[in-house]
Amino acid sequence: MRKRFSLCKKVGVFLLTAVMCTSQLNVQAEKKYDFETEYQVVAGANGYFIAKNQKGEYGLLDSEGEKAVGFDYSEMEFPEDTIQYQYIKVKQNKNWGIVDYDENILVPLDFEKVSEYSNGNTIAAGYNGNTTYLYDLKGKEQKKQLTGSGSYSVISDTVFWGKEDIRNEKDNTLVKLEENTLLDKKKNSLAVKVGDTHYAVQKYTTQLTGNLETDQNIEVYEKDEKTQDILPEEEWVKDKDSTVKGSLKLIKAVSDKNIIADMQMDDGFKVIYNIEDGQSTSKYKSIGEFRDGKAFAVDMDNNIKIIDTSGKAINKNDIEVADYKENTDSLKSGTMTESELEKEKNQDIKKEGQTSFLKFENEKKDRFKLYSLTKEDVIKGTWKDVKFVGNDFVLLQNEDDKYGVIDKDGKTVVEFGEFSKDELLNASYCNSGIAVVKQNGNKNDVYYYQTAKEVKKSFFEANKKIILFAGIGVAILLVILCVIIALKKKAAAKAEEQRQQQKRQKDAQRRKPAPPKFQQPTIQPEPQRREKPNVTAAKGTSIHSAVKASASKPKKGYLEGVRGEYTGAVIPLEEGMKIRIGRSQENNDLILNSVKISRHHCIIDYDPKRGQYRVVDYSSNGVYLPDGTRLERKKQTWLNAGTTIIIGNEENVFKLGKSK
Numbered sequence: 001m002r003k004r005f006s007l008c009k010k011v012g013v014f015l016l017t018a019v020m021c022t023s024q025l026n027v028q029a030e031k032k033y034d035f036e037t038e039y040q041v042v043a044g045a046n047g048y049f050i051a052k053n054q055k056g057e058y059g060l061l062d063s064e065g066e067k068a069v070g071f072d073y074s075e076m077e078f079p080e081d082t083i084q085y086q087y088i089k090v091k092q093n094k095n096w097g098i099v100d101y102d103e104n105i106l107v108p109l110d111f112e113k114v115s116e117y118s119n120g121n122t123i124a125a126g127y128n129g130n131t132t133y134l135y136d137l138k139g140k141e142q143k144k145q146l147t148g149s150g151s152y153s154v155i156s157d158t159v160f161w162g163k164e165d166i167r168n169e170k171d172n173t174l175v176k177l178e179e180n181t182l183l184d185k186k187k188n189s190l191a192v193k194v195g196d197t198h199y200a201v202q203k204y205t206t207q208l209t210g211n212l213e214t215d216q217n218i219e220v221y222e223k224d225e226k227t228q229d230i231l232p233e234e235e236w237v238k239d240k241d242s243t244v245k246g247s248l249k250l251i252k253a254v255s256d257k258n259i260i261a262d263m264q265m266d267d268g269f270k271v272i273y274n275i276e277d278g279q280s281t282s283k284y285k286s287i288g289e290f291r292d293g294k295a296f297a298v299d300m301d302n303n304i305k306i307i308d309t310s311g312k313a314i315n316k317n318d319i320e321v322a323d324y325k326e327n328t329d330s331l332k333s334g335t336m337t338e339s340e341l342e343k344e345k346n347q348d349i350k351k352e353g354q355t356s357f358l359k360f361e362n363e364k365k366d367r368f369k370l371y372s373l374t375k376e377d378v379i380k381g382t383w384k385d386v387k388f389v390g391n392d393f394v395l396l397q398n399e400d401d402k403y404g405v406i407d408k409d410g411k412t413v414v415e416f417g418e419f420s421k422d423e424l425l426n427a428s429y430c431n432s433g434i435a436v437v438k439q440n441g442n443k444n445d446v447y448y449y450q451t452a453k454e455v456k457k458s459f460f461e462a463n464k465k466i467i468l469f470a471g472i473g474v475a476i477l478l479v480i481l482c483v484i485i486a487l488k489k490k491a492a493a494k495a496e497e498q499r500q501q502q503k504r505q506k507d508a509q510r511r512k513p514a515p516p517k518f519q520q521p522t523i524q525p526e527p528q529r530r531e532k533p534n535v536t537a538a539k540g541t542s543i544h545s546a547v548k549a550s551a552s553k554p555k556k557g558y559l560e561g562v563r564g565e566y567t568g569a570v571i572p573l574e575e576g577m578k579i580r581i582g583r584s585q586e587n588n589d590l591i592l593n594s595v596k597i598s599r600h601h602c603i604i605d606y607d608p609k610r611g612q613y614r615v616v617d618y619s620s621n622g623v624y625l626p627d628g629t630r631l632e633r634k635k636q637t638w639l640n641a642g643t644t645i646i647i648g649n650e651e652n653v654f655k656l657g658k659s660k
Helices: 002-021 233-238 328-332 338-343 421-425 464-511
Strands: 030-037 040-045 048-052 058-061 067-073 075-077 087-092 095-100 105-111 113-115 123-128 131-136 141-147 159-161 165-168 173-176 192-194 197-199 218-223 243-253 258-264 269-274 284-287 295-299 304-307 357-361 368-372 385-390 393-397 403-406 412-419 428-430 433-440 443-451 557-563 570-573 578-582 602-607 612-617 636-640 644-647 653-656
Touching: 040 428, 040 433, 040 443, 058 075, 067 087, 087 105, 095 113, 095 123, 105 113, 105 123, 105 131, 284 304, 368 385, 385 421, 393 421, 403 421, 412 421, 412 433, 412 443, 421 433, 570 602
Parallel strands: none
Antiparallel strands: 030 443, 040 048, 048 058, 058 067, 075 087, 087 095, 095 105, 113 123, 123 131, 131 141, 159 165, 165 173, 192 197, 218 243, 243 258, 258 269, 269 284, 284 295, 295 304, 357 368, 385 393, 393 403, 403 412, 428 433, 433 443, 557 570, 557 653, 578 602, 602 612, 612 636, 644 653
């Protein structure tokens, strides 16, 4: 017994260890959707699509092309981060608000502007005039409203910025912008830090800018070849031994303490400035966007480096590609050249910078190679054309003149040859995927490629499948062990019973007299044969085995076909059984071939305790009662037995039978 428990314990420890070892793995999943629609599709995210009808009204379609949010809005936008947040900003009657994919209101459509949920925040803001109203991710209004220096935008769940001040509701502090100067350590007024983000506060302007850009430069002094603290303007004349060597302009924060700064001098250069110790890094001619804590930079000798957020170069060797040389366009955040912009100026696409790759070209400038920042290596392949289309996606033309799209790691997202160059240039690119539209006569064929970025998850979230299988495995082992123990106990008990029975038989044999020599056997009567009853099938069409039509009405609930394809059919509804009705051949029990029937139209089940039927409508054309009342969409409706329902139109009518 101890050995069996020891074995079970070892297996459990092994499975738990396997889970722990895989807890740091990040899952990268992909999904692909395609459907046909008459609407103009504008953008896609998470399998949902912003579309526009012929009247110019906006709505939201689901992955099957059916309406998720009605076409009742004059404008509609996805947030910047569509992976973490799944909602849309909408405008109606000149007012903005926020709704989720089921059209539940998160921020009421009452405001002249709304501030999104972003950067991990669970709070968004709607504001009119000088009052800002706050709402959480469930659409609940917060009790506190902000009034003062105009409307406020959300920095974090407790910190908000306005035109003249920053409010921190957590510790009830207020930072007046006009009282601050940039990087003045003596007055304890460095760039304002909120969470992991820095915000520049400029004494001579009243704007707080999230990317740390300022309208004016701060003068920098040098004395004895050492950089002094940056002083406010009124103190310049007090330091007569110093001379003005240039000016410093903050660009953006790259970590919780490091900021890219632009030094305006004779040659001009950029540094990464540490606001804690006041020190700056080596000088660079240019510094690109940071991706996963790394960025491309060009040093003063025109060598390409990969630097971390502290400004330290992390690549040992210079970046070179044999027989190719670096294309200068890559150092301009991947923006297109003037000639490229001229060629494509008539195309309505969003031009965004791309700094996850360096583009190298040959002498003829007709072939290109890509060097990946995240992989720190050359992406396999030679390309005839390279276009940076935003959100770390790159449009490429291969040697067969076919176009495809890769992500920042060089992984192919859209296979080469599936679409033309123009179709991919006009596609919608967001951080959760790509939506491509093909015109097909009066219809549009929509294709969506959903890519899940590598996001660190909690232990249980990242390993829920492994934990589930491990739990099932341990449970199975315990069940097997318990069964073995029970069987052995039962076998032992049976053996003991047989031993006792044999003992009793021997004792009885000794006590009773000998039986007669001949004994008449007992004759058992022959059992009568029963004829198999004749079962007649019910009228109607044969359906899925789970809801096969029955000749007689069941004792529980049942669905009776009154009109349409299932006229006369009696479909039983036992307790716990659900009947799915729709046009699709997959995942439906009753299949109705009508243009008025959605792919997955509705679900019906019966509750014997209530004696009522529950109907949930998921369709575009609805489920109706005889008086024309439409059941509420995506919500359960309880109907009494004997009620007649109309599916889509009057071609298909069913009756909810009275239970016996």
